[in-house]
Amino acid sequence: MELTKQQFTEDLRKSLTQNFAKTTKNANDQEIYMSLARVIKGYYSKIWLEDNEYKDKTAAKQTYYFSIEFMPGRMLKSNLLNLGLLQTVRDALADIGSDLDKISENEQDMAIGNGGLGRLASCFMDSLASTGLPGNGNGIRYKYGLFKQRIIDGYQVELPDVWLTNGNPWEVRRSDKAVEVKFGGNVWMEEIGHGRYTPHFENQETILAVPYDTAMVGYENKTVNNLCLWRAELPEGSEVIHPSLDYMQDVDTLSAVLYPDDSNYSGRLLRLKQEYFFVSAGLQRIVNHYLNLGLPLPRIPEHVAVHINDTHPALCIPEFMRILIDEHEMSWESAWQLTVKTMSYTNHTIMAEAMEKWSEEMMKSLLPRIYQIIVEIDNRFAKEYIPKVGPSLVHNTRIVKDGKVHMANLSIIGSHSTNGVAKIHSDLLKDVVLHDFYIIFPERFNNKTNGIAERRWIQIANEELSGLIDETIGKSWRKDLNDLTVLKAFQDNDEILNKFEAVKFHDKERLAKLILEKNGITVNPNAIFDVQVKRLHAYKRQLLNLLHIMKLYFDIKDGNAENMVPRVFIFGAKAAPSYQYAKAIIKAINEVANMINSDTDVEDKLKVVFLENYNVSLAEQIIPSANVGEQISLASTEASGTSNMKFMLNGALTIGTLDGANIEIKDAVGDENIFIFGMNKDDVLEYYTNGRYQSTEIYNSNPILKRILNAFVDGSIPNIENEGREIFDSMTVYNDEYFVLRDFDSYVETQKRLEDYYRDRHAWNKSCLLNIANAARFSSDRTVREYAEQIWQINPR
Numbered sequence: 001m002e003l004t005k006q007q008f009t010e011d012l013r014k015s016l017t018q019n020f021a022k023t024t025k026n027a028n029d030q031e032i033y034m035s036l037a038r039v040i041k042g043y044y045s046k047i048w049l050e051d052n053e054y055k056d057k058t059a060a061k062q063t064y065y066f067s068i069e070f071m072p073g074r075m076l077k078s079n080l081l082n083l084g085l086l087q088t089v090r091d092a093l094a095d096i097g098s099d100l101d102k103i104s105e106n107e108q109d110m111a112i113g114n115g116g117l118g119r120l121a122s123c124f125m126d127s128l129a130s131t132g133l134p135g136n137g138n139g140i141r142y143k144y145g146l147f148k149q150r151i152i153d154g155y156q157v158e159l160p161d162v163w164l165t166n167g168n169p170w171e172v173r174r175s176d177k178a179v180e181v182k183f184g185g186n187v188w189m190e191e192i193g194h195g196r197y198t199p200h201f202e203n204q205e206t207i208l209a210v211p212y213d214t215a216m217v218g219y220e221n222k223t224v225n226n227l228c229l230w231r232a233e234l235p236e237g238s239e240v241i242h243p244s245l246d247y248m249q250d251v252d253t254l255s256a257v258l259y260p261d262d263s264n265y266s267g268r269l270l271r272l273k274q275e276y277f278f279v280s281a282g283l284q285r286i287v288n289h290y291l292n293l294g295l296p297l298p299r300i301p302e303h304v305a306v307h308i309n310d311t312h313p314a315l316c317i318p319e320f321m322r323i324l325i326d327e328h329e330m331s332w333e334s335a336w337q338l339t340v341k342t343m344s345y346t347n348h349t350i351m352a353e354a355m356e357k358w359s360e361e362m363m364k365s366l367l368p369r370i371y372q373i374i375v376e377i378d379n380r381f382a383k384e385y386i387p388k389v390g391p392s393l394v395h396n397t398r399i400v401k402d403g404k405v406h407m408a409n410l411s412i413i414g415s416h417s418t419n420g421v422a423k424i425h426s427d428l429l430k431d432v433v434l435h436d437f438y439i440i441f442p443e444r445f446n447n448k449t450n451g452i453a454e455r456r457w458i459q460i461a462n463e464e465l466s467g468l469i470d471e472t473i474g475k476s477w478r479k480d481l482n483d484l485t486v487l488k489a490f491q492d493n494d495e496i497l498n499k500f501e502a503v504k505f506h507d508k509e510r511l512a513k514l515i516l517e518k519n520g521i522t523v524n525p526n527a528i529f530d531v532q533v534k535r536l537h538a539y540k541r542q543l544l545n546l547l548h549i550m551k552l553y554f555d556i557k558d559g560n561a562e563n564m565v566p567r568v569f570i571f572g573a574k575a576a577p578s579y580q581y582a583k584a585i586i587k588a589i590n591e592v593a594n595m596i597n598s599d600t601d602v603e604d605k606l607k608v609v610f611l612e613n614y615n616v617s618l619a620e621q622i623i624p625s626a627n628v629g630e631q632i633s634l635a636s637t638e639a640s641g642t643s644n645m646k647f648m649l650n651g652a653l654t655i656g657t658l659d660g661a662n663i664e665i666k667d668a669v670g671d672e673n674i675f676i677f678g679m680n681k682d683d684v685l686e687y688y689t690n691g692r693y694q695s696t697e698i699y700n701s702n703p704i705l706k707r708i709l710n711a712f713v714d715g716s717i718p719n720i721e722n723e724g725r726e727i728f729d730s731m732t733v734y735n736d737e738y739f740v741l742r743d744f745d746s747y748v749e750t751q752k753r754l755e756d757y758y759r760d761r762h763a764w765n766k767s768c769l770l771n772i773a774n775a776a777r778f779s780s781d782r783t784v785r786e787y788a789e790q791i792w793q794i795n796p797r
Ligand code: 9GP
Pocket: 115, 116, 117, 118, 120, 310, 348, 349, 354, 421, 450, 638, 639, 640, 641, 642, 660
């Protein structure tokens, strides 16, 4: 949008006076941030209103992306960038003695996500709006989100993330769109004549779901979509029915934390309640809005697509059926047809946790009507498909069996599309994990390789690099990332390569400053910055990284590292609160870090840094400064990964296995510009089938590994008596579930090769440039366009 500095300054002044009775001279950064956010919201609200009117007028089909997590990160700069105001506002603030970057730090990350799943959802929100596609998010407005991670004595400590304390200026509470969501009680069916039945309910608990809308502003276009987040509240009059403070607290808890601890019954119950809560509220709002437009219900799939992001929102299927049948008296057959046409599903992992299973008992008591509908879907599925494909396939794919409701099975049977998130992952779904479904519904399976919102991950996170790209090839890449390929022409131009190297160096200096501030560790920006940032999970093998660090440490101690290129290993990772093993690894990383960082023999050859509370805004500071991105999961276990794409776009080289999207990155950049090691998926599957893996054989025959692993239990690494034992046993007694020891040698050799390559500055810089030049296919703009055309059938404005 068009705006002069003067106009903006005037608007900011007004906002400061109206909101805080302050001027630009005496307002603090937090007040400037809040006032600024309100000014920006004022600017885009006109576009938002106009786009909503346009959407209503055309009734064009829209997508609703249901996800239990989103990770939007800070909105300030992203909104400014997308409105085309970033520079104007930066300059105007500078004129009044403020710094946009400092002001922006007053914004708390919206703490409503956990990892890749949530961040992908937010990349999609940005890309949908930026490609002009009508696509909205639907989730929960968690009061405390996941948790704030502190590292105390090397341990992860979880604190509530009070991200809402100062208010959230971007959201709009829409009480008029609140709906009721009902739980529990009894339900029975009563015949209403002509063989038709209707459900009757008693003793249900009613909770009010209130939506908070946040505008998803498109990049320099007219599209503003909506992220709708639901908050649980007491309905009016409920103080009479439940006159207790405890009850109020219970209701509050429903939208308080993401992923309540599911290692106990009440935690599981709460999760299921949350899942139904946002599904039911979201669908009710969609259907209400649709009917208000005067459109006929039987045509809803022509106007509405509902996407189930992982299985958490799988209850969309029976809930949509309930709304159509119970509330709108549609026949089962018609309702089922509409449901399957409207719903689509993405699987994001082959780990067991993605295949959620709820106990029948819990489902029956918490959601009696939904349970009935699920059982009916299941029975009808069996009846229809046993004659077509035989009893054994149907048995394997049934939704209700062994006392459990299988949510992935429900998602596939009740939708028209199931996709994986990278080629290898989609193939594994078809060939192994969901093979029986693939035989029954081959046409439903497809792949949509993930992507990232390049605006946040380079234009915002790395302004200096973006400026250098502008200078080198012009600005068109900002609108169309494919234009980055023009950079290839400069791959042997040392003058340009040196400039890219200089930008990387500045980024590293900035991160070094942050590391000193946060962790009190001095790191050398000339060292290789080697980064692994992602959730802590055994399959992601942060441990393999740690074992290699120990190897380098012993090399230094033994005097075998004269020529070593100095390295800084940087970790960022949260472990799920009840995942003890992951927490043991965090403790071990921190203790190894303390040991190495305080050992004067090491000098600055080796440093290890664990940055606490990894989140989107920290990622924006870390990723630009990486030379190396670690993507070292066991082949076949990481569905896609998306930090690999962020590193690539910022000119870091990947060291990784043939897993997830690493494979497609390798195809894009060529073998010489990526460091691949370890087993491939077939090697891994072969081990799974023949059961011949014996980690102790490797332990006993590999003296280097033996020495390293022993250090975990013989006191060499201090303060990890219990954790060290747990890790040691997992590698030996419990046979190393993710084949860490099997891939160790290959990893070490490849790290050595990488180090040698780093010495050749021309070659290294050329590879970095080629990574950037080939990053376009990993834009989430590409991904959402594929979803739009092939799954949702929605069109850009
Ligand atoms: O673990 C996957 C990760 O590989 C993928 O990139 C991301 C987005 O598709 O989803 C993650 N899955 C989850 O967080 C839980 O299923």
